[in-house]
Amino acid sequence: MGRRSDAGSSSFGGIVIRPATEDDLPTIVGIMNFTAENSIATFDTRPITVAERRDWFRHFAPTGPYRAFVARDGDKVLGYACTQPYRAHEAFRETVEVSIALNAAARSRGIGTMLYSALFDSLAGEPVHVVVSGIALPNDASIALHRKFGFTDVGVFREYAVKHGQYISSLWMQRFLP
Template identity: 35%
Template structure:
């Protein structure tokens, strides 16, 4: 299959200067999609608290950057559960700016997050995906994630119930 990936995408760790772009991309998804079940938009300051917690925990927040466009997507690994027995399991998040989707950027970010998880000695990565998010389900399956469970009608957003599908990648 032809490689659709834009050659000029650079994946790198986020810095504090990226937080406005990260918040803007996430807030668009909060407003317009059920990809996240957050309902209130984030501020740059609330994203700073989140980013600093990742830095302290040694967990990655990555951005995808394109020349002339700046940050066009971001992804992160977060603790799946704060109890210490869960420390080798992380949850991934992945968001691409709306006008940049469908070009392979999400895939590049997810590949980078998987590489980071391996480098950190993690054993498993979990994605909690809205049951209607076919693009994300497909992307994660393409990279080896398998369905581990479905919570039916666990979320309420945009006046309807949503299933949560848990996909897992064992490293």
């Protein structure tokens, strides 16, 4: 399948999966803004700036429960996946929320699978008990990706957000880590 290369990177037919760096942040923000503008997959309702996302990005580290990975093809970032705090309460210290987003041209090419493989491999041995994900509906591709990685349905928050003039429901899923 893929081969490991340097410092947590993997290579798959020219696509490199590696830990995200601050140099990747402008492209990550671009993917976030495109997704926010063109879908309900994220609840952002206005474009965000790189400066606004710097504090969020500083949560990620090479070790620990909060990680971010990017998929690159040459100098182009195709997508990212990350784990982040689920809630700020100490009681949730072993729970992380996972997010993934791909450049529109990178979808349906297995890149999400590559990103999640690297992300979940990186969590081995970290103090993470459960990974959760909220998926705005409808999003069959994201649901299928999460099920592929062992996520199971927890429940649906019905019509709990409003974006583009419509109510949005989200399926919440979880996966326990060994």
